[in-house]
Amino acid sequence: MEEIRGQVKEDKVELVVAGRIDSTNAAAAGEEFDRILEGVTPRPLYIDASDLEYISSAGLRLILRLRKNFENITITGTSSEIYEILDMTGFTQMMTVEKAYKVVSIEGCEVIGRGANGTVYRIDGDNVVKVYNNPDALDEIQHEREVARLAMILGVPTAISYDVVRVGNSYGSVFELLDAKSFSKILAQHPEKMDWCVEEYVEMLKTIHGTVVPEGKLPDMRETAIGWAHFVKDYLPEEAGEKLVSMVEAIPHDDHMIHGDYHTKNLELVGDEVLLIDMDTLAVGHPIFELGSMFNAYIGFSELDPQIILDFQGFDHDTAQEFWGKTLVEYLGTDNKAVVRSVEDKARIIGYTRLIRRSIRRQGLETEEGRRLIDHWKAELLQLLSHTESLEFTRNELDIEADTDNLDAVLAFVDERLEAADCPMKAKMQIDLAVEEIFVNIANYAYRPNKGRAVIRTEVRENPLEVTLTFLDSGAPYDPLAKEDPDITLAVQDRQIGGLGIFLVKQTMDDVRYEYKNGRNILTLTKNL
């Protein structure tokens, strides 16, 4: 049973098509369309499909026929099923089709987060809705959903929005987020959990930074930062300005993912899973850009006004300082003060450049308070520029194809770090042996019969001096430690070939650990030097 109504207006035609349109009534429906549209000159045609339950190909052919006279057709209020039919048949490419959006009320709902482009409310035990400030946010929402999907496919744990709804005059994205607690809240309420927070926070950060993004999918942070540098250059003495621009331009292009706004409010603990949210600033670029925005989040923005961090994150300046310091140490894999300080200085250069531009573009130079802040940031920036030559830093991680041909490169990478730490010769040999054993195992077996990648991370801690090596691969789950030790007392004819390598590793390293987490084999070796 179908119902077709229509209203012809001066600037458009509004049709309502309800019920079912199939081969039994398509002809009659067609006649009804003809009757309503007789003599009507071409103008935008809107079809309200809110109550359309079903449309068969006969019905679709009717719409195509309408299109002959009415080029500009918009179908609104479709159910998911009808939308899918229209999408599958290519109609969504030929005309505008808008799905019906469920209406959601946020009255009485708890605000669990406020960001630059929207506010997040908890609507029930399982779900939250992010309501966008911009009433025309559909494109924004679409972008964020695509980016979140891309991140998820690439292996970054994030919450996916499964529905778009109408909230008052705005749109909202609904996420399933049961029992979630942001890391900001954990830090504020449980300061004793700081070290655990840092660990999880940096682990997620390394996952993000270790993700290669196919070309063109995300914006290039280097381009953006070069823009910032050019803008700020005009407000600095000539030489300093030139230096800033050339240092940013010298940062190589990097197609690894960066979050762009990686602060503790964007990391949620859901049950015992850690999820990344707020994906609309995702980009690709060198990690120094990320460290720059992180510096701003914890220090930069609130340097002269500690109330800001308290308001924004919920924890105080001292906590922020401690968290930032520990994060750097964990991320860089060293507690050497000079190394950490040098990287922090580079992050601050990016950070202050951004703050200065942001403030000036918001009329910062027109208020006394604004000028005070800008002068402070400029002074800091000039100081930093005077003693920094490059914005790059040595990563403590090597991401390489797991192939025995690359063994030398892996050993060279590890040996360089060991030499920098003044590692004694004997320990270096033992570590090289361990690296060879583990890496060759990954190259030969992890992805068999295919090929894959391995990540080798080195961390050096002083007082007492110790080196930790971590091997990560995304191959078949395999615990190399589970292998039984060879019986080394057997006579030569009974000795087996296998198991020697890992046995050597276990004997010569001070600590060996294995875990399988988030689809990756993680083997960690520690040697006291």
Next chain:
Amino acid sequence: MEIIKTAEDKKLAVEVKGRLDTTTAPELEAALKESLEGVEELTLNFAELEYISSAGLRVLLATQKTMQGKGEMIVTGVNDIVMEVFEVTGFCDILNIAK
């Protein structure tokens, strides 16, 4: 890695210099295979061997097994680091290590 072979009658002296690892062990394996026929005394001179990994150990074990019953295999010039590897893996008991 460098391999220098000196054959004299039924004796074969093989000097191995450098590193015996995953990439170089197959070379040693091949070098021994082609020269071991009829050898009754094999001397492996490790005076300039800096490093040995499990790949190298495997070649040693396989060679030792081959020589078992056919003749003698002697390993000489072993440095402290390589010696430790032999000790940890019990190879010091199955190899004939000369000072």
